[in-house]
Amino acid sequence: MPERYAAARRTRRLRLVVTCLLVALLGTSLAACSGRHSGWVSRQGDGFRLDGAPFRFVGFNLYDAAATDSYSCHPQTALDASQLASAFTRIHDSGATVVRFWAYQTYTRGGTYWAGVDKVVEAARDAGLHLLPVLEDGPGDCTTGPAHTPKSSYEGDTWYTEGYKHPYGTASLSFRDYAARVVTHYRDEPVILGWSMVNEADTSARDADGRSALVDFAQDVGAVVKSHDSRHLLTVGTQSNGAPGASGTDFSDVYQTDTVDFAEVHDWGRWGDDTVPMPGSSDGTTPPSPEDGQCTRTDSKIGCSFARAQVLGKPLVVGEAGISAATDAERQRRADLLLAKMRAAFAAGADGYLVWQLNTEPTDSYDVLLGSDDPLFGVLEAVGAAESGRD
Numbered sequence: 479m480p481e482r483y484a485a486a487r488r489t490r491r492l493r494l495v496v497t498c499l500l501v502a503l504l505g506t507s508l509a510a511c512s513g514r515h516s517g518w519v520s521r522q523g524d525g526f527r528l529d530g531a532p533f534r535f536v537g538f539n540l541y542d543a544a545a546t547d548s549y550s551c552h553p554q555t556a557l558d559a560s561q562l563a564s565a566f567t568r569i570h571d572s573g574a575t576v577v578r579f580w581a582y583q584t585y586t587r588g589g590t591y592w593a594g595v596d597k598v599v600e601a602a603r604d605a606g607l608h609l610l611p612v613l614e615d616g617p618g619d620c621t622t623g624p625a626h627t628p629k630s631s632y633e634g635d636t637w638y639t640e641g642y643k644h645p646y647g648t649a650s651l652s653f654r655d656y657a658a659r660v661v662t663h664y665r666d667e668p669v670i671l672g673w674s675m676v677n678e679a680d681t682s683a684r685d686a687d688g689r690s691a692l693v694d695f696a697q698d699v700g701a702v703v704k705s706h707d708s709r710h711l712l713t714v715g716t717q718s719n720g721a722p723g724a725s726g727t728d729f730s731d732v733y734q735t736d737t738v739d740f741a742e743v744h745d746w747g748r749w750g751d752d753t754v755p756m757p758g759s760s761d762g763t764t765p766p767s768p769e770d771g772q773c774t775r776t777d778s779k780i781g782c783s784f785a786r787a788q789v790l791g792k793p794l795v796v797g798e799a800g801i802s803a804a805t806d807a808e809r810q811r812r813a814d815l816l817l818a819k820m821r822a823a824f825a826a827g828a829d830g831y832l833v834w835q836l837n838t839e840p841t842d843s844y845d846v847l848l849g850s851d852d853p854l855f856g857v858l859e860a861v862g863a864a865e866s867g868r869d
Contacts, residue, residue, distance in 0.1 A: 537576035573859030588650035672711030700737030800834035
């Protein structure tokens with residue numbers, strides 16, 4: 479591990495020791511001793527702020543965190559409240575500060591049953607974490623429509639123009655109405671960093687002006703969300719790494735929407751390259767110019783999204799980055815590759831980086847298992863410590 483990150487990890491631990499000694503001497507709060515923080519995350523220009531200071535973060539996806547007896551996408555890995563509390567403590571101890579999870583209609587009975595999401599909120603509050611709930615799934619997993627059927631397959635790729643205004647599959651509410659209901663319910667909850675509209679919102683549909691259909695979708699849903707919840711931040715939830723709808727020039731069109739506070743990209747081998755720190759860059763690590771020929775294409779790689787985010791002047795979060803690993807050697811390789819990706823992302827202006835995915839037992843080769851000594855925990859601790867103090 480590079481010395482800068484190892485030194486930051488040592489510094490973080492030393493700070494916690496010193497803080498805890500002060501707690502013992504002065505009787506200050508346990509939250510301070512544990513390195514936990516509270517308060518609202520806000521946006522200031524192209525960065526996040528928390529408690530008056532710049533806020534950059536690393537974290538995990540724990541997508542089934544809101545599972546209950548009523549619904550779980552993968553029941554064999556569902557966590558009850560006690561198990562979730564332990565998991566979030568482990569996440570916090572690894573240096574992570576944000577967890578991304580699903581808050582679809584399936585998890586809330588169409589916005590009538592909040593026990594699952596409440597469980598996540600309470601665990602995050604106790605552990606000193608922030609949350610990024612996602613309100614619908616683009617690929618069609620764990621949601622109300624036919625399994626594994628992407629929204630782009632809906633009636634000639636019209637979900638992002640018309641379908642979201644009507645109940646889909648077994649849903650009791652349209653996505654538009656559900657978004658209004660869930661953000662209203664949690665609008666006073668500071669542990670929520672912000673809302674993500676749709677996980678991997680991909681579409682080839684275009685409007686009459688030739689723009690991605692996600693532009694009007696983001697404008698409409700953004701206006702609905704902000705009319706009910708003006709305090710939380712908001713993103714669309716795109717891959718923006720060659721996937722259709724928000725890559726290249728489409729990325730700029732979608733994320734310049736006034737009600738959208740930060741941009742999101744995903745780094746997957748399918749759309750990029752597991753072995754390259756910054757897919758789409760000329761040297762493997764540095765974003766190209768936003769006017770580079772490749773960045774004017776609507777299938778541009780993630781490097782062009784980083785370049786265009788700098789022009790937009792909004793924060794950028796890598797919402798998912800996953801690499802397959804099934805053996806100890808492969809897990810070390812994954813940790814090394816993701817360390818390189820995180821270093822490149824933060825150097826290029828990223829404000830957050832969330833690894834896919836934390837779990838209790840193997841479901842696929844992308845799992846980072848709770849209770850294991852996966853080297854990714856050490857990578858997150860070191861990178862989180864290094865980035866959290868940078869202005």
